[in-house]
């Protein structure tokens with residue numbers, strides 16, 4: 094691994110008032126890989142990013158890059174931030190308002206001979222698609238363009254690793270996902286290794302090769318978007334990523350048969366055996382796209398709420414047995430709140446958890 098975090102913990106404060114903000118996080122990034130840390134406010138993602146940058150000491154574990162130890166909890170040894178070869182991009186861009194776009198990008202490479210510096214700035218302007226804006230001032234550009242300059246400025250120094258802390262959070266939601274895709278393309282073009290922090294899952298999906306879901310200082314899962322969505326490792330990940338509910342289920346027999354309030358689930362091959370849970374009783378995750386609207390189904394549910402999402406509605410439904418489920422339904426099926434509609438489960442990946 095190019096970057097390796099090995100059981101990293103970070104505490105703030107001393108003695109009795111010490112607070113564990115990051116708790117034993119391990120993860121690895123290979124060269125050219127883009128990792129994303131996602132999680133609710135206060136889960137420790139910024140602390141972890143700052144520790145990689147060398148801005149926060151770690152209390153346990155190690156941060157290594159290219160096998161060099163950058164931070165060591167046991168000895169307290171830390172390589173200084175400026176000696177790590179790491180670049181950072183922040184939420185607020187931190188551009189110099191009185192300097193042109195080109196001068197902002199050149200700022201961190203003043204040590205280079207002039208010709209080389211000019212060539213590097215031109216290369217970076219091309220890379221982020223702002224070559225025709227070189228002489229303008231930052232405030233004359235849009236938020237998305239300013240964030241590209243901040244990216245160009247960080248990349249101009251040719252860091253071994255780029256860290257980005259909520260780089261798009263001050264931008265419009267629509268722009269965020271698009272810019273995330275653009276930034277991914279830019280980073281891939283130059284083979285950069287990067288670690289992002291965000292709380293926006295669409296942004297994380299758009300940019301990350303590997304995504305880590307953090308909760309209360311712990312890394313609950315580290316994997317690609319598909320795995321997080323379809324094979325969440327914990328209840329927290331299942332709830333944090335995508336829309337879904339847990340519903341009680343009974344597993345019986347071999348191969349397993351899974352009975353739910355919506356009837357039996359097919360494709361239960363990967364489901365654990367009944368012995369995995371007391372009496373075979375567990376909770377099963379039902380995603381909104383696991384529930385299909387079907388007028389012919391004998392299972393009926395009443396629409397409690399509906400949210401228009403363009404191509405589809407997200408319906409919140411209540412079964413006669415009292416269970417709540419969510420369903421994505423094509424938006425030409427425009428039913429009214431209070432109406433009963435037929436539904437059936439169509440679950441590709443049966444995800445189960447201990448009953449709560």
Ligand SMILES: Nc1ncnc2c1ncn2[C@@H]1O[C@H](COP(=O)(O)OP(=O)(O)OP(=O)(O)O)[C@@H](O)[C@H]1O
Pocket residue numbers: 105106112114132133134135136137138139140141292
């Ligand atoms: N300098 C500090 N001193 C004391 N506690 C801190 C400090 N920085 C962060 N914390 C605490 O550590 C925990 C993790 O904070 P952190 O900023 O890493 O979380 P986060 O996931 O990045 O949150 P957000 O998305 O809101 O930025 C929080 O409880 C926070 O209050």
